[in-house]
Amino acid sequence: MGKVFIQYYSKTGNTRQMADLVAQGATSVEGIDVRMKIVEESTIDDIYWADGIALGTPCHLASVPWEVKKFWDEMVSEGWGKIDGKIGCAFSSSGGLGGGAEITCIELLTIMMNYGFMVFGITDYVAPLRTLHYGAALPGEPRTQAEKDICIRLGQRLAEWVSYYVDGVEENHPSKVPYDRFK
Amino acid sequence: MGKVFIQYYSKTGNTRQMADLVAQGATSVEGIDVRMKIVEESTIDDIYWADGIALGTPCHLASVPWEVKKFWDEMVSEGWGKIDGKIGCAFSSSGGLGGGAEITCIELLTIMMNYGFMVFGITDYVAPLRTLHYGAALPGEPRTQAEKDICIRLGQRLAEWVSYYVDGVEENHPSKVPYDRFK
Amino acid sequence: MGKVFIQYYSKTGNTRQMADLVAQGATSVEGIDVRMKIVEESTIDDIYWADGIALGTPCHLASVPWEVKKFWDEMVSEGWGKIDGKIGCAFSSSGGLGGGAEITCIELLTIMMNYGFMVFGITDYVAPLRTLHYGAALPGEPRTQAEKDICIRLGQRLAEWVSYYVDGVEENHPSKVPYDRFK
């Protein structure tokens, strides 16, 4: 049974709201075990446990808050080189449109690539002018249904890839899941 | 008299609209000469001419369209190493929020840094949840006034920096210009 | 039988030499079909064919040469949304150390992520002070054995991931392949 771990950090609650929606999306895929924790309560065992990881943080200076970087920096001595090949994706909330949420997603993906993860973005549009090609990147909190769907789709896709690649469930390849990808 | 050049590329007209607004912002600063051209009609002489350059493109695969990259790639043999120290900034329109417009701005800034430019982003919020820390990055066309203001502020700030740093006009340092920077 | 496609571009021959070594590495993994083409002779059918893709270019302005971007830009209308989930990695040769080869690798990975690929870097050191965390990034051509090993390891790892994830060959998970990963 594929396992998805959502690790997030949040001060204002915005990224927490995103994490909840990512978890909702992951849970919608049958046969996937979903776990979610804030970074302070998370340990390396959560990373070992997971097949797929969604990592979400606020955007501080277009980059990862130091509190989250500390977790991943300090995990190097024990975990680096032991978790290659896990599947990773990212989400981030910034202070505003154009404030760096996309760049933070790239930064989060880069950190995971350094650990040997396979990371991905999503081609689908969830609504006109709303997509998540490098992860879910939002200004502020998810307010509209489209913004919520961005987060949900991220969790769903991560779970689909885990289901397809780790559990070998052919029908969970995203190309076989019936939603309108490019509306 | 400081000179600002706006080079853009546009297929759908979205980035063209952004360029028009960037030009409007640059023109609002007294004592600045503003020139704007689509990349196909632009030559290296426009780059030599300018003190400050705003470079704008659509976001194609979170990156610069090949038509624009061709201009900058081919300019290397003649211009590289001769235009260091010019001031640069970026703008981009993507297919959607989360589609890569911020990342394209970083890419454009990176290209300009390779030419030795000094590049910048902007701290100001032009409205709640609307900013331009790495350039003006919009989904689609500028529709709301805030989205228009993002583009206008970019051109204005470029002109301010040129006025301050190249022409030595102290009162055009952005910290002395009376607008609400952090609403 | 897993399929690996190496697409490269080269003007001076440096990236071509890297591509040859990447192919050598991929071929070393049993049960993998390897194909290599220069971008001008490549078509979308090569992309459709492949399970894993190593994309390599020289570093032009810390970014993809326009000739390669043209291929991937123009492939959007036919291929985008149809090739999600393929496995991708990158290699690049720059004019010098500090010239942008790493940044070009990130750019290549970003383009592939836009197409929905799962992209990865490699934790292994192939020799002291020589690694490939974001792909094989070299100044000039591969000259020392360590620099050659960087390229070889990239192709090998891509083939290993394809073998493990696509063909389900458990013993090709990199953690089970006997080489010294962290010397």
Place this chain on the structure above:
Amino acid sequence: MGKVFIQYYSKTGNTRQMADLVAQGATSVEGIDVRMKIVEESTIDDIYWADGIALGTPCHLASVPWEVKKFWDEMVSEGWGKIDGKIGCAFSSSGGLGGGAEITCIELLTIMMNYGFMVFGITDYVAPLRTLHYGAALPGEPRTQAEKDICIRLGQRLAEWVSYYVDGVEENHPSKVPYDRFK
């Protein structure tokens, strides 16, 4: 009199060695006041004081060590929006070639851009196959003369730009300084 501040972080001493050389380069430009501090002993007053800032860190996961991010994150509440227009550049030492030092430089530049800085890279080659287009990015410590020259040139260029743009010393425009830029 233009002021250059070099802020660095170092655990192994590699980045410290780079910082010393950057300081040496900055000091070589007449009329520039140079200050250097490790991040733990640095305060926001150093940032206020400086016209130009060289920021250097080891590469941890292709990114800024959390100890340094903490400094810049926590400076937001007091300093953000008050230091726009300063001139910034970056340097980084990674565990190996291909380990992320270039990407870390981009990350450092991105953080400084978020604060409104004007950031730059350097076109010059200091020796065949040795350059610093996005800052000084080295595997390990600076060992060869070329690697030392990369660091020295970075400090020198920062001081030249400060001298030219802040102090208005025309002859310190890099194009007028007699060194072989493109050997």
